Amino acid sequence: MQIKxxxxxxxxxxxxxxxxxxxxxxxxxxxxxxPRDDTTKAGMYYPDGRGFxxxxxxxxxxxxIGNSDSYCGFSPMELWHNYGFTSYNSGEPEQRATQGxxxxxxxxxxxxxxxxxxxxDEIFEGKNTIGNTFSDIFSYEFPxxxxxxxxxxxxxxxAFQETxxxxxxxxxxIGGQHLNSKIKAYTGQNNMKxxxxxxxxxxxxKYAMDQMxxxxxxxxxxFVLIDVPAAITWTGARHDAAKAYAESKGIPFLDLNTDLxxxxxxxxxxxxxxxxxxxxxxxxxxxNYLGEYLKQNYSLADHRSDSDYSFWNDNYQIYEQAVQKSSx
Amino acid sequence: MAYxxxxxxxxxxxxxxxxxxxxxxxxxxxxLLAASYGFYLMGSGFLVIFLLITTVxxxxxxxxxxxxxxxxxxxxKTLPKEEKKAFRQKIDKxxxxxxxxxxxxxxxxxxxxKYYNFLGGxxxxxxxxxxxxxxxxxxxxxxxxxxxxxxxxxxxxxxLDVYHGKYTADRNFGKVALYxxxxxxxxxxxxxxxxxxxxxxxxxxxxxxxxxxxxxxxILWGLFQKVVIADRADILVGKVCGSxxxxxxxxxILTMLIYTLQIYTDFAGSIDIVAGSAQLFGVSLSKNFDRPxxxxxxxxxxxxxxxxxxxxxxxxxxxPVSISKPIFSLGKFARKHFSTFLAGxxxxxxxxxxxxxxxxxxxxxxxxxxxxxxxxxVITILGLLFEPLFRRFFEATKIDRKGKGFQVFQVVRTxxxxxxxxxLFRANTIGSFGAMFVSMFSGFNPSVLTDGSLLSxxxxxxxxxxxxxxxxxLWIVGRLHTKxxxxxxxxxQKNSFLRWGLSMAMLFVIxxxxxxxxxxxxxxxxxxxx
Numbered sequence: 074m075q076i077k078x079x080x081x082x083x084x085x086x087x088x089x090x091x092x093x094x095x096x097x098x099x100x101x102x103x104x105x106x107x108p109r110d111d112t113t114k115a116g117m118y119y120p121d122g123r124g125f126x127x128x129x130x131x132x133x134x135x136x137x138i139g140n141s142d143s144y145c146g147f148s149p150m151e152l153w154h155n156y157g158f159t160s161y162n163s164g165e166p167e168q169r170a171t172q173g174x175x176x177x178x179x180x181x182x183x184x185x186x187x188x189x190x191x192x193x194d195e196i197f198e199g200k201n202t203i204g205n206t207f208s209d210i211f212s213y214e215f216p217x218x219x220x221x222x223x224x225x226x227x228x229x230x231x232a233f234q235e236t237x238x239x240x241x242x243x244x245x246x247i248g249g250q251h252l253n254s255k256i257k258a259y260t261g262q263n264n265m266k267x268x269x270x271x272x273x274x275x276x277x278x279k280y281a282m283d284q285m286x287x288x289x290x291x292x293x294x295x296f297v298l299i300d301v302p303a304a305i306t307w308t309g310a311r312h313d314a315a316k317a318y319a320e321s322k323g324i325p326f327l328d329l330n331t332d333l334x335x336x337x338x339x340x341x342x343x344x345x346x347x348x349x350x351x352x353x354x355x356x357x358x359x360x361n362y363l364g365e366y367l368k369q370n371y372s373l374a375d376h377r378s379d380s381d382y383s384f385w386n387d388n389y390q391i392y393e394q395a396v397q398k399s400s401x
Numbered sequence: 402m403a404y405x406x407x408x409x410x411x412x413x414x415x416x417x418x419x420x421x422x423x424x425x426x427x428x429x430x431x432x433l434l435a436a437s438y439g440f441y442l443m444g445s446g447f448l449v450i451f452l453l454i455t456t457v458x459x460x461x462x463x464x465x466x467x468x469x470x471x472x473x474x475x476x477x478k479t480l481p482k483e484e485k486k487a488f489r490q491k492i493d494k495x496x497x498x499x500x501x502x503x504x505x506x507x508x509x510x511x512x513x514x515k516y517y518n519f520l521g522g523x524x525x526x527x528x529x530x531x532x533x534x535x536x537x538x539x540x541x542x543x544x545x546x547x548x549x550x551x552x553x554x555x556x557x558x559x560x561l562d563v564y565h566g567k568y569t570a571d572r573n574f575g576k577v578a579l580y581x582x583x584x585x586x587x588x589x590x591x592x593x594x595x596x597x598x599x600x601x602x603x604x605x606x607x608x609x610x611x612x613x614x615x616x617x618x619x620i621l622w623g624l625f626q627k628v629v630i631a632d633r634a635d636i637l638v639g640k641v642c643g644s645x646x647x648x649x650x651x652x653x654i655l656t657m658l659i660y661t662l663q664i665y666t667d668f669a670g671s672i673d674i675v676a677g678s679a680q681l682f683g684v685s686l687s688k689n690f691d692r693p694x695x696x697x698x699x700x701x702x703x704x705x706x707x708x709x710x711x712x713x714x715x716x717x718x719x720x721p722v723s724i725s726k727p728i729f730s731l732g733k734f735a736r737k738h739f740s741t742f743l744a745g746x747x748x749x750x751x752x753x754x755x756x757x758x759x760x761x762x763x764x765x766x767x768x769x770x771x772x773x774x775x776x777x778x779v780i781t782i783l784g785l786l787f788e789p790l791f792r793r794f795f796e797a798t799k800i801d802r803k804g805k806g807f808q809v810f811q812v813v814r815t816x817x818x819x820x821x822x823x824x825l826f827r828a829n830t831i832g833s834f835g836a837m838f839v840s841m842f843s844g845f846n847p848s849v850l851t852d853g854s855l856l857s858x859x860x861x862x863x864x865x866x867x868x869x870x871x872x873x874x875l876w877i878v879g880r881l882h883t884k885x886x887x888x889x890x891x892x893x894q895k896n897s898f899l900r901w902g903l904s905m906a907m908l909f910v911i912x913x914x915x916x917x918x919x920x921x922x923x924x925x926x927x928x929x930x931x
Contacts, residue, residue, distance in 0.1 A: 084610055087897070087901070091901065091905070094905070095905070095908075098905075098909065099912075102909075102912075102913070118919040118920070202402075203402070203408060203443060204402045204403065204406045204407075204408035204409065205408075206408075207406075207407055207408040207411070207412050208406060208407050208408060211407050211411070212918065217912060217913075218407075218912070218917075218918055219918050219919050220918075220919065221912055221913045221914075221915065221918060222918065222919065222920055222921075224913050224914070225861070225863045
């Protein structure tokens with residue numbers, strides 16, 4: 074019996090030691106691979122969505138999180154130019170809801186936003202699964218799971234350097250917006266009016282939104298659900314499901330698909346790919362509408378006369394030039 | 402929930418294992434049953450209803466068969482000798498009706514849920530050819546319960562085994578349910594047999610330290626194959642197959658070889674994860690792979706690749722067809738009208754056609770998959786037909802068929818034939834397979850191996866090195882198994898530091914070199930789509 078107890082104790086110690094070593098190794102490796110700069114060269118994933126690292130700390134008041142709908146459909150430069158609000162487009166390609174949650178966590182390490190807008194196109198996607206939720210939670214706690222591929226390019230000497238965010242690409246300067254002036258009209262039916270069967274929001278998306286609301290509350294930010302105009306992927310049924318969720322949680326919900334006329338938005342001219350994403354002209358209209366909404370509902374500072382924010386005017390000029398270039 | 406996901410390994414498997422360990426022995430099977438249904442609900446939601454229909458149908462079918470047999474035995478004792486034969490035939494007919502109904506219902510469910518669009522489309526083409534209108538609307542999103550192709554075969558094997566008297570029906574519904582739904586094998590097999598599996602699942606196994614470590618090591622080995630090799634190979638294969646017209650010669654040959662590597666490590670890796678998971682609970686699943694690329698013939702290959710599917714087809718398609726009355730009559734007819742040699746082959750031709758057609762059709766709802774099965778059928782039939790010619794050739798040339806040189810030739814030949822079959826399996830369409838096959842011979846361009854062209858196929862030089870080293874490790878492990886080494890058992894005899902060190906090293910190799918996360922698209926297990 075004594076030998077058996079000794080063996081059990083030895084094995085328990087083995088397990089605890091193994092888990093401890095595993096935890097330590099994961100944390101250590103995560104430290105090594107976490108990018109020290111917000112550039113592709115430094116290994117940062119999708120730097121355009123993470124360009125807020127390059128901005129002065131606590132200088133951005135509005136963030137938009139979502140998938141490609143958000144970074145095509147929202148223009149931080151238009152918001153700056155017309156309202157003086159500072160904003161950033163933290164969308165990612167094919168982002169899922171829990172990745173949006175992780176993005177918000179990253180944002181909060183660097184800024185104290187007043188308003189966080191979540192574009193809801195991503196919450197109905199099939200990849201919002203329980204499995205992916207846990208993967209995303211682990212990946213945030215142990216970045217080695219996201220950045221393990223850096224083994225190919227990792228320079229160990231830089232791994233111990235202080236973080237220094239230096240990305241000054243024009244896409245970062247214009248707030249992470251993806252510019253495209255192409256016009257490819259959407260001429261299909263209005264999916265907002267089409268009778269379609271009830272849809273439900275996946276558990277993983279609800280979990281992510283609940284956590285985002287909680288994080289915003291803890292950090293003094295307003296959490297708002299929006300949907301940037303999307304002719305193909307957004308429907309009346311999705312609107313209803315989103316509205317029901319928003320009302321149950323007391324979260325403001327602004328479905329931009331329901332007020333296209335007020336914006337002067339047209340699916341004939343304001344989409345680049347027949348209704349999937351809106352182009353730069355459409356984004357300007359959407360942003361001005363959103364800007365008015367933000368102005369009326371939130372006490373956001375107009376920084377246009379603030380000298381600390383004068384570089385935003387330079388960024389706006391870069392944006393104007395880029396828009397002209399993409400139109401020609 | 403993919404078997405190679407963190408969610409499965411950490412959030413699902415670990416708590417289930419702990420619960421199984423602490424629960425008293427006689428309730429352990431309930432833990433497995435509840436966990437399996439939980440796993441199934443997470444993967445398939447309301448489609449669990451189809452699994453339940455199958456479970457209930459085979460449970461009651463088997464009980465009915467037993468009841469009929471038991472009552473018949475009692476009645477038969479009282480009958481005079483001259484009535485016994487007729488009575489037995491009557492009972493056999495009744496049992497046949499019961500089992501046929503159950504098997505047909507379950508096959509029908511499978512056909513509708515998995516094959517509706519394909520079969521409906523085929524029927525409409527047939528109707529259109531005789532001037533009739535189409536009657537089968539295409540379903541844009543066909544629902545398919547998780548693992549339906551696998552658990553349906555398991556279900557059919559159970560009722561057929563009871564019908565043939567291999568064992569009696571099990572009165573415990575939970576045991577029958579667990580046999581079908583056991584979570585490690587529901588998605589990709591191996592296709593279990595009731596007499597080998599059910600008792601293991603039901604009896605409950607106390608915690609065993611060495612067995613647990615061995616199971617974890619097998620899971621790690623499976624993860625290495627799937628995440629480091631298979632998912633990395635998919636990047637190159639996807640790129641070339643997606644725009645095959647841009648590639649030819651050695652590039653296509655290399656892609657074909659890498660796809661074979663991918664499908665093997667994907668499937669065998671997933672099976673190792675599954676077998677390792679089952680081992681944690683003291684359950685030993687049937688072997689599904691046995692060094693298939695050391696095969697000398699395609700028949701041997703299919704005895705070493707997806708073994709449980711092959712044995713299922715042998716036991717429930719080949720043998721029943723071979724010994725059926727129509728085939729027996731056909732054989733008799735053939736012996737009257739053809740040569741002895743051909744007459745002997747005719748029944749085999751029919752039985753093998755059924756096997757290979759089923760094999761192909763089981764793999765997917767498409768002509769391509771049927772062609773995949775027919776490819777192996779033609780090779781097998783040609784082998785049988787030309788055997789006398791081959792024998793005369795080897796006698797005349799005095800080539801020793803058992804000699805080392807010929808054995809090597811056979812292995813290389815089989816390897817090539819299997820790779821061509823895999824190319825057909827992977828190609829997006831039959832047309833693209835044809836184009837890729839022809840393009841392999843359209844130009845001899847070995848310069849692609851050295852001029853950097855390979856680096857434009859989605860993998861950089863470091864990825865290719867990982868792929869090469871991974872393949873080498875796979876080969877080494879395979880060779881050690883061939884020489885009779887049982888690596889996990891041998892590792893268990895080594896000192897703790899080496900054991901733990903190697904396992905931790907493997908874990909970190911998977912974490913660091915795995916093809917997942919940012920920049921990668923998650924690849925579902927290839928056989929998980931069935």
